Amino acid sequence: MKNLKMLFLTGFLLFSIMPVGLIAANSNPAPATSTIPVESAQTKVFETRIAEIKAMDKSKLNASEKKQLRKELRSMKKALTGGVYLSAGAIIIIVLLLILLL
Numbered sequence: 001m002k003n004l005k006m007l008f009l010t011g012f013l014l015f016s017i018m019p020v021g022l023i024a025a026n027s028n029p030a031p032a033t034s035t036i037p038v039e040s041a042q043t044k045v046f047e048t049r050i051a052e053i054k055a056m057d058k059s060k061l062n063a064s065e066k067k068q069l070r071k072e073l074r075s076m077k078k079a080l081t082g083g084v085y086l087s088a089g090a091i092i093i094i095v096l097l098l099i100l101l102l
Contacts, residue, residue, distance in 0.1 A: 011099040046076045 053069055061069070086094075 015095060043080065046080060
């Protein structure tokens with residue numbers, strides 16, 4: 001049991017401490033590039049449609065039309081936000097599995 005605790009502590013320390021000595025000093029740094037993503041045509045279409053929906057008078061719409069607008073907004077949001085996200089718990093489990101397997 002004591003060896004298992006030491007193994008976890010060692011693994012945690014190895015993955016949590018960043019070696020400062022490996023950061024190289026660069027006398028001529030590269031020019032900074034813009035990290036702002038270029039908007040695609042589809043993104044612009046979505047933004048204009050969202051602005052139209054926000055400007056609408058929704059009090060005159062019936063329930064089915066409001067539901068349809070909500071579905072449309074959800075589908076646009078899903079199309080705009082893509083990718084895989086990992087929670088902190090998932091990352092911890094992955095790290096522990098890697099430690100145990102390797």
